[in-house]
Amino acid sequence: MDERQLRILRELGDLGSVSAVAEALHVTPSAISQQLRLLQLSIPIPLTERAGRRVVLTDAGQALAAAAVKVETALAEARNTVTDFAGQPDGEVSVAAFHSAASAFFPVLLRGLAGPGLPRLALGDEDVAQDRFPALTRHYDLVIAHRLDHGPPWPRGVTSTTLLREPLDVALPAGHPLASKAPLTPGDVADQPWITVHDGFPLMSTIEAIASVANRRPEIVHRINDFAVAAEVVAAGGGLALMPRWTARPHPDVVLRPLGGVHARRHIDVLHRPERTARRAVRTVLAELHRAAARIQVRDH
Template sequence: MLDVRRLRLLRDLARLGTIAAVAEAHSYSPSAVSQQLAVLQREAGVPLTERTGRGVTLTPAGEALVRHTETVLAALEAAAATLAAARTGLHGTVRIGAFPTAVRTLLPAALVALARDHPALDLMVTELDPVAMPDALRERRLDVALLHDYDLAPVVPDPTVDSLPLLDETVYLAVPEGLPVADDPVHAARDADWIVGTPGTLCHTVAMRICQAAGYQLRARHHADDFTAVLALVAAGLGVALVPQLGAVQPPSGVRLVPLESRRRTRIAYRRGSGDHPAVAACVAAIRTATTGFLT
């Protein structure tokens, strides 16, 4: 019988690419990971990995086993959900991850409702950039996550994650009051200083792409990830920025919000197979209720 813990290591090797990265993710030593993978290979009876220079890659059999592993892990999540549903009442820790504007606008009402209706649940919130959410779910650092993408920067679905649509938002170009805005506001901002997110974040990527689609490379003058700070910089006349609707609920004076055709799309995500877990389902329901009519 193949050991599930060793299958997780093989799955993470396929995802992370190196023994050292797998060891770090699991707080193991590299030699311990290598030993466990060697045992798994003996259990399987066929080579699962092979040396390529200084690295290790999966053989076709190893890649096939990883695909089966995702199915096995999803089935285990579903089994745990079934057992949890057989218990009386909801209890235990639920780790919720969300991007900053959702933490500020959507989550408070959902958390209050969950605490009222399920007082034995221990709710923990972590603020994360959406690009980090799938790994956090997979590594069980989160149980439920609010993540998003943009139509200009769609995210490839992660096979280890299930999700439900939650919210579609207008994206605005935030400009200082009085700055002329043409029919194509992004193109009109080609000579402006831009306020963008930290490189590597989804917001930074979207700003780069929306300007590329308008035919130019933006000039990033300031970097800020909090939309309150972004709008304060815009109000001070220090540049223009992209701001989604949730980030522009209470814009300061001196800012004009010009709606664009681009959309930001938010989803509620959880590990594949865990959607029927009562605690996960309760969180999803509370978040969806808190979101209903929020932007209307």
């Protein structure tokens, strides 16, 4: 077996089909199948099996795919030993983030890592559904993602650390009758018109929890993912919205009120493939992200 074959096996476990692996690695499906056959020749028990039209991993294949993560990590550490030993932490580090996290963290990174001898940043905004964040770790060194406090964990194929556990508040126009009450309850807000994110994005679970506790289905009138745009619509009287307390920009005509009775908090996590932090530059950027998150919490308190 070789490194490329193990990489293909790992990707097959993550992506679930030969065609998806071929697309991710920019080769043909037949080339992927050939490498899997070559790998199988060196292993005495089956690594893959048919599931309908798809090729999937057996239990043995899953075990070897998990070991492949360790192999890639060890090889990445070996390749970067010389760079680390020579003290050259100024390589390029790519960072992706969803919009509100990008607004909060990107300027801090740029200011904190400006100057000679520091990592060169390549930043990208990625507003994707929650289940698509792990796939971004194929293309970025670090991915800032979010999930609800009670949401499913990230897959084992990526490493995650939490930057913030951020409360989600109800955003109302400054003159709204409920603006004088805190905290609000699901019963207070369930009958109001709502501005929500699109399906598949984390905040929708909190809207569903409000409906469950209040035993009423909120009226969703607008679907807007960008919090800055949502705040403008709230200010104009378009409805209520859930807003993150720390990372969304304040609006002069919008007030935030805490919501009781449901889990209204999100994790802002940074995801990466384990081998990425073998590079000192990546570790430097990761440490700066944690310092920035600590300053955000201190400022709020």
